[in-house]
Every structure is written in C-alpha cells, then in structure tokens.
Amino acid sequence: MARVSIDPVTRIEGHLRIDAEVDAGAVQKAWACCTMWRGIETILKGRDSREGWVFAQRFCGVCTTVHAMASVRAVEDALHLEIPANAQYIRNLILIAHALHDHIVHFYHLSALDWVDITTIPKADPARAASIAEGVSSWPGNSRHELEVVQNKVKGLVASGQLGIFSHGYWGHPAMHLSPEMNLILFAHYLQALEFQRKSNQVVGILGGKTPHIQNLAVGGVMNAINLNSLATMNMDRLEMLQSLLQDLIPFVQQAYFVDACLLAGSYPEWLTYGRGVANYLAVPDLPLDARATQFDLPGGVITDGNLSSVRPVLDWHDQAIRAAVAEDVTHAWYQGKGPQKPWQGKTDPYYTDFRDDGKYTWVKAPRYDGKPMQVGPLSNILVGYASGHPLTRKWTDAALDRISSLHGSRVAVDGLQSTMGRYAARAIRSAMLSDVAIKHCQLLTQNILRGDAATFNPPQFPQTEIAGVGMHEAPRGTLSHWVVIDKGVFSNYQAVVPTTWNASPRDENGVPGPYETSLLGNPVADPSKPLEVLRTVHSFDPCMACACHTLDATGREIAQVKVL
Amino acid sequence: MNQPNSAAAGRICIIGLGNVLLGDDGFGPLVIERFRCEYNCDASVEVLDLGTPGLDLSPYLHGKQLVVIVDAVNSDEQPGTLRVYEETALLDRPAVLHLTAHDPGVGQCLAQLKLAGQAPSKVFILGVVPESLALGSGMSASVLAAVPLAVERIATLLREHGDACRQRVVQEHPNLWWRARLPVEPAGASS
Numbered sequence: 001m002a003r004v005s006i007d008p009v010t011r012i013e014g015h016l017r018i019d020a021e022v023d024a025g026a027v028q029k030a031w032a033c034c035t036m037w038r039g040i041e042t043i044l045k046g047r048d049s050r051e052g053w054v055f056a057q058r059f060c061g062v063c064t065t066v067h068a069m070a071s072v073r074a075v076e077d078a079l080h081l082e083i084p085a086n087a088q089y090i091r092n093l094i095l096i097a098h099a100l101h102d103h104i105v106h107f108y109h110l111s112a113l114d115w116v117d118i119t120t121i122p123k124a125d126p127a128r129a130a131s132i133a134e135g136v137s138s139w140p141g142n143s144r145h146e147l148e149v150v151q152n153k154v155k156g157l158v159a160s161g162q163l164g165i166f167s168h169g170y171w172g173h174p175a176m177h178l179s180p181e182m183n184l185i186l187f188a189h190y191l192q193a194l195e196f197q198r199k200s201n202q203v204v205g206i207l208g209g210k211t212p213h214i215q216n217l218a219v220g221g222v223m224n225a226i227n228l229n230s231l232a233t234m235n236m237d238r239l240e241m242l243q244s245l246l247q248d249l250i251p252f253v254q255q256a257y258f259v260d261a262c263l264l265a266g267s268y269p270e271w272l273t274y275g276r277g278v279a280n281y282l283a284v285p286d287l288p289l290d291a292r293a294t295q296f297d298l299p300g301g302v303i304t305d306g307n308l309s310s311v312r313p314v315l316d317w318h319d320q321a322i323r324a325a326v327a328e329d330v331t332h333a334w335y336q337g338k339g340p341q342k343p344w345q346g347k348t349d350p351y352y353t354d355f356r357d358d359g360k361y362t363w364v365k366a367p368r369y370d371g372k373p374m375q376v377g378p379l380s381n382i383l384v385g386y387a388s389g390h391p392l393t394r395k396w397t398d399a400a401l402d403r404i405s406s407l408h409g410s411r412v413a414v415d416g417l418q419s420t421m422g423r424y425a426a427r428a429i430r431s432a433m434l435s436d437v438a439i440k441h442c443q444l445l446t447q448n449i450l451r452g453d454a455a456t457f458n459p460p461q462f463p464q465t466e467i468a469g470v471g472m473h474e475a476p477r478g479t480l481s482h483w484v485v486i487d488k489g490v491f492s493n494y495q496a497v498v499p500t501t502w503n504a505s506p507r508d509e510n511g512v513p514g515p516y517e518t519s520l521l522g523n524p525v526a527d528p529s530k531p532l533e534v535l536r537t538v539h540s541f542d543p544c545m546a547c548a549c550h551t552l553d554a555t556g557r558e559i560a561q562v563k564v565l
Numbered sequence: 566m567n568q569p570n571s572a573a574a575g576r577i578c579i580i581g582l583g584n585v586l587l588g589d590d591g592f593g594p595l596v597i598e599r600f601r602c603e604y605n606c607d608a609s610v611e612v613l614d615l616g617t618p619g620l621d622l623s624p625y626l627h628g629k630q631l632v633v634i635v636d637a638v639n640s641d642e643q644p645g646t647l648r649v650y651e652e653t654a655l656l657d658r659p660a661v662l663h664l665t666a667h668d669p670g671v672g673q674c675l676a677q678l679k680l681a682g683q684a685p686s687k688v689f690i691l692g693v694v695p696e697s698l699a700l701g702s703g704m705s706a707s708v709l710a711a712v713p714l715a716v717e718r719i720a721t722l723l724r725e726h727g728d729a730c731r732q733r734v735v736q737e738h739p740n741l742w743w744r745a746r747l748p749v750e751p752a753g754a755s756s
Contacts, residue, residue: 194677
C-alpha cells in the first residue's frame with residue numbers, strides 16, 4: 001500500500017491537496033483537502049447590498065463575472081425585484097461569452113497536457129495528421145501547412161530546451177497513448193485557442209465595459225445605456241460588432257473544440273469507465289428568456305443514484321425544494337459547529353486541527369442536498385437536460401455520442417458520460433449548446449430594442465424588515481448560489497456555496513465522501529510517484545480553489561508536489 | 566458605456582495583478598490606480614487592474630510591444646523591497662515557478678504566446694515583497710511605502726522605452742473602492 005499526496009493540484013491560484021491510498025495499481029481511499037481558510041464572505045457583512053457584487057467579483061480572479069452575477073441575483077431575489085428583458089439578454093450574453101472562454105481554456109490550456117504528449121510531436125507526419133483532422137471536421141485550421149508550422153515550432157522549442165514550461169504532465173508516461181499525429185492536431189488547436197479566448201473576452205468587454213471585472217451590473221438590471229442613435233451607448237454598431245465576434249467564435253467551438261473532445265474520448269475509451277464518483281447531479285436553469293425569468297435556454301434538475309429516469313426538473317430559481325434541501329456540514333472541515341447548517345444561518349468560525357484521516361482535514365465545508373453529496377458542473381447540466389428530453393441538449397449529446405462511438409468501435413450510451421472522460425465531453429457539449437444560442441440572445445436583445453424597449457434597470461427599494469434571498473447561476477464549474485440576509489439594505493449574512501465546494505466536499509457526519517473523493521476510488525495508478533491518472537480525474541472537474549477557499553500562500557510552493565509516503 | 570479595454574487596443578500595457586481583498590496582495594491594483602491618477606499617457610498605453618486572472622492574462626499580453634506587470638512576489642528579502650525582474654526570470658524556470666503567487670498564469674501565458682508568435686516584445690515585472698496576505702487586513706506600512714517608488718518606476722520604464730507619460734498638473738482622485746466602507750442610504754431611499 002502506497003500513500004500518495006499531491007499538493008496542490010490546481011494550476012490556477014488556490015490550493016487543493018489530494019491524498020490517495022494506492023494498492024494493486026488502483027486508488028482504494030482518497031481525501032480532498034483545501035489547504036487555505038475560507039472566509040471571504042465576512043468581507044461582505046455590513047456592506048450596502050447594492051454594492052456587494054463589486055466585492056464578490058474579487059472572490060476569485062478567474063470566476064469574476066459569475067460571482068458578480070450570483071450576488072445581484074441574490075439581492076433581487078430577496079427583494080422580489082424583476083429586471084427588464086434587455087438586462088436579462090445583456091447578462092446572458094456576458095455569461096455565454098464567459099463560459100465559452102472558460103471551457104476553451106480548461107480543455108486546451110489547463111488539462112489537454114494530461115493527455116497530449118508534446119514530446120512526440122516532432123515524430124508526427126503532418127500530411128497524415130491533416131488527413132485525420134480533415135476527415136472529421138471542416139475546421140480550416142487543420143491544413144497540412146498549418147500543422148507543419150506548429151510542428152516546426154515544437155521542434156524549435158525542443159531544440160532550445162525551453163520545453164520545461166509545458167511540463168505539467170508526465171511525458172512518456174505509459175498512460176499517454178495518443179499517436180504523434182493526434183498530439184500534433186490537439187496542440188495546434190491549443191495554440192489557435194488563444195485567439196478565441198481573446199475574442200470571447202472582447203464580447204465580455206463590450207457589454208461589461210471592462211474585463212475581467214465587469215462594470216455594468218446593478219441590483220435591478222444593468223447600467224448599459226441603450227440608444228440606437230447615440231455613438232456613446234449600446235447602438236446598432238455595437239450590436240453588430242457583438243454578433244460578428246460571436247460568429248467568429250462558433251466555428252472554433254463546434255468544429256475544433258467539440259470535435260477534439262470527442263476525438264480524445266474515442267482515443268481514451270477506458271476513461272469512460274473510470275471516475276464516475278458521486279452519481280447525484282444538481283444543475284439550476286440559466287439563460288432566462290424573459291424579464292420574469294420563467295423560461296430558460298439551459299434546463300435545471302436533480303438526478304439521484306445515476307438514474308436518469310429519476311430526474312426532477314428545476315423549473316426556475318423560485319424552486320422551493322432547493323432552498324429547503326441545501327445545507328453544509330462541518331464534521332470533517334476545520335470549523336466549529338455540529339450538524340448541517342442552512343446557508344442563511346451559516347457560520348464560518350475556524351477550528352484548525354492538523355490533517356486527520358478520520359477527523360477534520362480540509363477548509364472546504366461539505367454541502368449536502370437532502371443529506372446527499374451532489375456532483376455539479378457541465379456533466380450535471382447535460383444529464384439533467386438529456387433526461388428531461390431538452391432538444392438542444394439531446395442534439396449535441398447525441399452528436400458527441402455518435403462521434404465517440406464510431407472512433408471507439410462500439411456504442412457508447414449516455415450513461416458512459418458518468419465518468420472522468422464524460423466530464424470533458426460534457427463541457428464540450430455544453431460549449432456547443434452555448435454557441436448555438438449565442439446569436440439567438442444577441443437577436444433577442446436587438447429585436448427588443450427595435451420594438452422601442454430601452455429599459456435596462458428597475459430601481460431597488462429596501463424594506464425596514466430583514467429579508468433573505470438566494471442568487472443562482474449555472475456557472476462554468478457548476479451550480480453557484482449566493483445566500484444573503486439583508487437588514488435595511490445592508491448584508492447581515494452572506495454565504496457563497498460555490499461549485500468547487502460541492503465537488504471538493506469532504507466526508508460528512510455519516511462518513512459519506514464527496515465527489516472528488518468518490519470519483520478516485522478504483523482510479524488506476526501505474527506508478528505512484530507519477531500519479532498522472534489521479535490528476536486526470538481531478539482535473540476533469542476543473543477545480544478552482546480560489547473561491548472554494550481563499551487567500552494565497554505567501555511562501556510559494558511547487559505546482560505539483562508529489563510525495564509517496 | 567465605457568470603451569471596452571479588452572485587449573490589443575494599445576501597444577503598451579501596464580498591468581496590476583493581485584487580490585485587493587488580501588492585504589499586501591493588493592499592491593498591484595493600488596499602484597495601478599495611483600499611476601493612472603498621477604500620470605497622463607498616450608492612447609497607446611493601457612493601464613489596467615486585472616486582479617488575479619491566471620491564464621486569462623493572455624489576451625492582455627497578446628502582441629504588445631511593452632508590458633509592465635506590477636505584483637507581489639515571493640522572496641526572502643525584506644518586506645517592502647521593490648525589484649524589477651525581466652521576462653527571463655520567468656521563462657528560464659521549469660513549470661515550477663516561484664516568483665509570484667500568480668506565476669502559473671504569467672509564465673505559462675508568456676510561453677504559450679511565444680509559441681503562437683504573439684508574445685509581447687518586452688516584459689518587466691515590478692515586484693514588491695509582501696509582509697502579510699491576510700484577508701481584509703489592509704496593506705502593511707512597509708509595502709505602502711513602496712507604492713510611490715513603484716509609480717515612479719513605471720514612468721521611468723515607459724520613458725526608457727521612448728514612450729511619453731507626463732505627470733498630471735492636477736492629479737485625479739484615486740478610486741480605492743475596496744478600502745472604503747460604503748455609505749448606506751436610509752432604508753427606502755431609491756438609488
């Protein structure tokens with residue numbers, strides 16, 4: 001029995017440590033530990049609730065927009081404040097562009113190198129690589145010439161000895177088995193993706209005034225002025241510029257990213273069998289289509305025990321069951337308190353012990369839904385949509401399953417997505433769906449303005465009494481909820497239950513482990529000193545510990561410290 | 566609505582990195598705001614507080630001639646020490662980078678852009694050694710003392726590279742929203 005400790009696992013700020021007991025080439029037991037104290041919400045207490053979003057978007061530098069959005073939605077929910085249709089569409093476009101950006105960066109820049117071995121690229125035959133790529137996609141960036149250019153760059157990098165900067169993965173690891181040609185195709189798209197990261201960022205900038213910290217939100221709507229005859233406001237030029245940026249993005253998402261994710265899944269079919277983990281799924285509806293937020297483009301729902309026919313649709317943000325079901329347990333987290341706490345009554349009083357396998361071992365609380373751990377993220381999105389018969393979800397999920405099945409040589413059903421590779425595929429399916437509706441939301445906004453509606457903001461009125469609300473958003477990493485209590489316009493409590501808290505949850509009072517921990521059981525580990533396979537499963541959730549728990553390490557540590565104990 | 570600052574608008578980018586909620590990690594954003602208020606630059610110079618963007622930094626480095634990044638750095642030197650680092654300090658290291666808390670972003674972004682042929686021509690890191698990165702604690706005296714030096718250093722770097730920036734005759738008032746308690750209007754007052 002070897003005990004492997006990987007610290008930290010995320011490649012963006014924040015610290016996640018994974019401990020695993022490995023025996024007979026597989027993980028037998030796992031612990032997810034967040035090594036930094038979570039307490040950022042205390043900063044919000046006592047502040048004007050209209051300005052909370054400005055602070056909330058500094059929770060995390062990567063997920064800025066999503067916290068801003070959840071914060072204003074929470075206050076609007078507490079006030080029962082409807083926002084104008086234009087404000088919904090402008091917010092939706094920001095959320096779509098942000099999510100596309102985030103998913104593209106996750107696939108190519110944060111996790112592709114767990115699967116792609118760059119060191120084999122000099123051996124690739126560019127003509128063969130082009131013929132493989134052109135055989136599955138009409139993406140123009142797959143030409144032989146294009147691939148040759150990329151191959152030469154990699155050769156140059158190898159010769160210069162500067163490859164080290166890309167050495168996050170373990171090159172030459174036996175679990176890497178893509179052909180040199182496949183590695184070349186995926187790495188070419190890795191470089192091309194930078195351009196599309198920039199374009200989606202521009203969309204957020206046009207609407208939000210600034211990126212990465214948008215300036216246009218307000219409790220009650222958005223602050224974008226709409227006047228088709230004024231150069232300084234949202235006018236026809238701006239709307240056309242938006243539409244054209246989105247139109248540039250769509251082919252990359254649908255013909256490069258989506259196809260690559262299917263290629264990867266078809267080439268590593270064994271990863272459709274590992275990493276299932278907690279099979280309870282939660283997603284909330286998002287991209288509202290009307291001012292009152294009664295209809296949505298992305299469906300929400302709850303699935304338990306991996307049984308898709310058990311789906312309970314969540315129709316809107318007023319869903320009482322979610323409000324009643326969510327509670328956080330601190331039995332195994334470094335906080336005081338006993339038993340599950342509802343977020344509105346939630347406290348964050350630290351109680352540090354050291355790392356104790358059977359006691360407290362993390363700064364992340366254990367959120368539970370009716371007492372159950374839940375997996376959140378694009379996979380939950382896709383499964384609840386598929387199970388509810390949502391046409392857009394079915395369209396892209398079936399397209400992905402067809403592609404994966406034809407590469408794999410046998411039929412992969414939707415249940416196969418409940419796996420490590422399924423989480424990668426689901427993120428690409430969700431991106432294809434988002435890119436499908438992007439233009440629609442641009443047109444909804446344009447048509448509404450052309451009908452003469454220029455409203456973007458309904459002013460909030462705060463009562464003398466204490467009120468409570470929850471702001472929900474289906475963020476790139478999954479269901480995000482901000483729970484607020486407001487007294488005379490000022491926050492008296494603030495709790496953020498973020499996607500990574502659900503997924504990185506520790507064991508609860510009944511000893512039931514969270515999604516990361518469960519997903520690692522049975523995960524193969526060929527060489528405990530190079531636990532690439534563990535990283536693959538953990539990275540499949542796209543961990544972002546910066547908001548799951550906050551503050552940075554002053555001493556600076558190695559990116560992936562692996563200890564075999 | 567403001568003009569979008571989204572990348573590639575100018576040739577030069579002055580970037581503050583750090584989390585304003587975490588003590589001395591707010592150095593970058595504070596220096597950026599002070600510089601913006603004290604100096605007037607050409608339209609080709611963008612002055613941006615980017616928080617802690619990780620890999621989302623790339624769009625702001627893309628194709629620039631000159632980039633100056635202001636950040637807190639990890640070092641054994643005295644808190645408040647200010648140093649200028651060149652890009653090689655980041656790229657000569659393997660994937661494991663110690664220079665700043667946001668390094669997984671800066672180093673990898675630069676390397677990616679280099680391969681894609683879109684890297685900035687010149688990059689400087691203006692780094693301060695922090696004393697405390699505690700949540701909501703505000704900045705320590707030693708690090709605050711380095712703020713005016715850093716502001717001046719940015720101006721010097723710009724001038725050394727032939728780019729005009731002039732000290733404003735009338736300085737703007739810095740918007741340090743994260744350091745202020747927000748006034749609350751009486752209940753029922755509309756905004």
